[in-house]
Amino acid sequence: MSSDDPILDPRFGPMPFISVANSDQLNLIPTAWRRVGMLAFTTEDSNYWQLLNPPWTGTDADWAPFCPCGPGTGYHNPAFTSFALQGQKAVLEVGDTVPGGTQDFL
Amino acid sequence: MKANAIAIDDTTAGTQLATGLANTGSATLPIAAVTELAVATHTWTIQGVNTQNVAFSRTAEVNWWDRVFAGTNANPELTANAIKGLSDSANLQAGFAGTYSYADPGSAAYHYFCAPDAMGSPSSFVEASTGIPWSMATAADDPAYSNVAQGISYALVAVLNTFGVETTYRVYRTATSYSGAYTLAVS
Numbered sequence: 390m391s392s393d394d395p396i397l398d399p400r401f402g403p404m405p406f407i408s409v410a411n412s413d414q415l416n417l418i419p420t421a422w423r424r425v426g427m428l429a430f431t432t433e434d435s436n437y438w439q440l441l442n443p444p445w446t447g448t449d450a451d452w453a454p455f456c457p458c459g460p461g462t463g464y465h466n467p468a469f470t471s472f473a474l475q476g477q478k479a480v481l482e483v484g485d486t487v488p489g490g491t492q493d494f495l
Numbered sequence: 496m497k498a499n500a501i502a503i504d505d506t507t508a509g510t511q512l513a514t515g516l517a518n519t520g521s522a523t524l525p526i527a528a529v530t531e532l533a534v535a536t537h538t539w540t541i542q543g544v545n546t547q548n549v550a551f552s553r554t555a556e557v558n559w560w561d562r563v564f565a566g567t568n569a570n571p572e573l574t575a576n577a578i579k580g581l582s583d584s585a586n587l588q589a590g591f592a593g594t595y596s597y598a599d600p601g602s603a604a605y606h607y608f609c610a611p612d613a614m615g616s617p618s619s620f621v622e623a624s625t626g627i628p629w630s631m632a633t634a635a636d637d638p639a640y641s642n643v644a645q646g647i648s649y650a651l652v653a654v655l656n657t658f659g660v661e662t663t664y665r666v667y668r669t670a671t672s673y674s675g676a677y678t679l680a681v682s
Contacts, residue, residue, distance in 0.1 A: 483660050
């Protein structure tokens with residue numbers, strides 16, 4: 390940390406945004422630089438992250454994915470958009486069988 | 496989401512199929528064959544963990560249903576094979592409610608509707624376009640139709656399906672035979 394770091398530069402006050410290369414660097418942001426709610430951008434995957442409330446552990450758990458999609462969207466939680474057994478009908482006649490063995494889940 | 500933290504379970508069987516999977520979009524896993532001899536649902540679940548260690552999931556389901564039959568036949572009673580031969584509808588369904596189109600049989604015939612006894616009791620058979628109730632056969636018309644539920648008479652017939660599973664069907668029949676194409680609303 391240096392005195393000319395923009396986060397601590399008295400001309401700007403605490404800055405709520407930082408850009409880093411990846412989540413490893415995100416987790417290395419020292420406590421003194423951190424502000425609850427601050428946003429960080431990871432260039433490696435082009436994701437935004439929002440700093441959660443302390444206590445912080447210096448891990449991914451300190452951050453939540455942030456979706457800058459519009460007002461009120463808040464945190465962007467991951468979700469599975471689909472899940473199915475490949476080639477398997479959703480409805481079978483009573484007595485019919487879902488075959489055993491190696492199957493692909495998509 | 497947290498890396499390499501996806502798990503897939505056979506929820507119905509209560510077994511874990513895989514853990515620690517990467518988010519690659521697919522997983523090839525051995526599963527046990529599943530055969531259901533009655534109406535049932537089998538569920539598999541995929542679960543992930545977000546960066547706040549909160550789990551999120553989605554399920555895949557396969558449902559086992561019976562067929563509901565609709566069609567015409569000139570005979571006043573139906574055998575199990577005749578029920579399976581009704582040609583206007585034989586869809587796998589979770590319930591009997593719906594609209595069923597009957598093709599013109601070409602000559603006078605009874606209009607039949609057959610649903611598994613376990614699906615319960617229809618309370619209304621009406622011609623869909625007019626809302627006019629169909630007059631259904633009673634025991635006075637034919638002793639086979641001696642069962643009554645919701646004020647509507649029906650016969651009971653055991654039917655073996657394609658997989659050799661026997662299901663008791665309620666057979667509903669129009670009181671009279673006639674020709675013409677109709678659409679029946681059952682509720």
